[in-house]
Amino acid sequence: MKLFTKYSRLNLAVMSLVFVISGLIYYLLISNMLIAELDEALGEYEVRMEKYLSINGALPVFENIEEVLVSYHKINKAQDKVYSTVKLYDAEEHAYGVFRQLLFTQKVKGQLYQVKICIPIEGTKMLTNVIAFTTLGMLLLVIVSSLIFNYWILGRLWRPFYTAMSVLRTYKLGSNVVPKLPVTEIEEFSFMNASLTKLMSSIGEDYNVLKEFTENAAHEIQTPLAIIRSKLDVMIQAENLSESQSMEISSIYTGIRRLSKLNHSLLLLAKIENDQFSGIEKIDMKEKLQEKFSQFHELWEGKALQVVVDLNDSTLEANHDLVDVLLNNLLSNAGNHNYDRGDLKIALHADVLEITNSGNGAKLEEAALFTRFYKENQHSSSNGLGLSIIKQICDRSGIDVHYRFTDGYHSFILTWITP
Structure with missing residues (x-):
């Protein structure tokens, strides 16, 4: 994972967490502030009522102006003043609504009354939601803008680093x-x-x-x-x-x-x-292999190898000397690491050369196969550089080399792009 991607993910996670937490806190703060405003308004109604009572000697008559519900009930014992949020039936709306309620005791001509003043919260909640979601929307916009800006500015800031790595x-x-x-x-x-x-x-x-x-x-x-x-x-x-x-x-x-x-x-x-070995020329691989067969004929005959050849027309653009060494090593290994009367199969196609031989050993260790001084048997007379030379030549010549082991047969497959 790139450092920039890691930073972006961490930044996004932190920003998302901040957004959620700040959203909840902000919503609660706004809601509490508006509830406090309603409580203050209820308190003002209480003051106005006491003032009216002191002048007129009676409780005022409210006609539920401004959606404020006022009711009086006779009681025998004074009660504490209480602010609360309640759910009441609204006769005008014919539905239940949420109200902020103030209960307090008022004495009129020796009689105690419980005064109940209710103000609807619905408008306040709507205002709270509008303020909260508008603010949160702006905060989200700031976060998204910040992420986009960070992506752009960090990409520019880190450009010298990636340019240096490319060089x-x-x-x-x-x-x-x-x-x-x-x-x-x-x-x-x-x-x-x-x-x-x-x-x-x-x-x-x-x-x-x-x-x-x-x-x-x-x-x-x-x-x-x-x-x-x-x-x-x-x-x-x-x-x-x-x-x-x-x-x-x-x-x-x-x-x-x-x-x-x-x-x-x-x-x-x-x-x-x-x-x-810098010189590059077009090599006729079919002709080159036929030339090599005559050189290895005696070696193969000495071990009575069963040689099967399938050669098709093929060309390769590479250094002639390197290809000569490559084929020498491949064919030499196929013969030397074979047993008497073993099998040797050579197949050449347009852009593929496959050399397969039977062998006494098990599958070679692919991870270390082309490393220097690798030997299947540590007591072997081989110096362990043959496969390393093969790999180096293939890398320099644009050839892919692969090893395969199937049913006791070792195969080396060379592939290249035909010009």
Whole structure:
């Protein structure tokens, strides 16, 4: 989830909570204020009644003017003044209505009367609702406007960040060109851009030093290895060697050969990663595979493999040398990791190459399959770089490579877009 989305959701949740709580509080406040106004009006009627009584010596006669209901009842005992909200039948409206009521005791010529004054609340409630919903509507409009404004302004504020991330995605290690990040007035993003530029420059320099060291080391190792192998060849051919000496020399020779192969594979990987195979040409994959079959014929015959071939016309735009290494590794693995009299199936279509072989092992670990030095069997004589080289070549050549295991058969499927 993006930071902006997370912020928007939290902001919306908080705003909604504030809206609900403030709406309830505001409604209650307005309602209580208007009830207080009604109580004040009832109090004024009480004062006017007492004034009328003091002048005329009798209770005034009300004709329910302004929807105010007034009634008198004789009582024997004085009662406390009480304000309350009641539901009464309105004869004029022929329906029950909600009223604010004041009860108090008034003495007239020695007789106690309970005076009841009622004012309808319906108009007040309507006014309360109008004020409350109008205000809440304005508050909702402010919240929505704030969210839209935040979405717009935050999108603009975070634009330098996303631009910098987009530039970083296109940055290629070893290109010797540090991309320019956008200039921004925001201090935090400006600091981030400066730090990233310095980091990319430092990483690029370290990478170039490491690349140069790897290339030089690989080349330098080849010469002493070749000298050791030639010396061992001479020693093996000597006639005065004992059987134990011959076995020791053979063991050393095997180790040197594996070391030489490992060095060659590492050097090849370094060249691929450094884009030293840059030439692109159209390759006839059918013709290329037929050429490879003649090279691997003896290996397959030695293990009596049952080879089934289905080749159709197909072309691929890639580096010729890389495709040559790719096919060598795929076909070599299919033969070496097969058992005697096993099956080998090769199918080529317009944009798909599938190589399937039987094998003694179970399904390979897909998560680590194309990592360097991965081995199905740790005691294998393989250096574990073959599949890593295959993956690197496919990535550089625009080829998708997938592994599949079905009923004891291992399959590597290569797909590409036909030009």
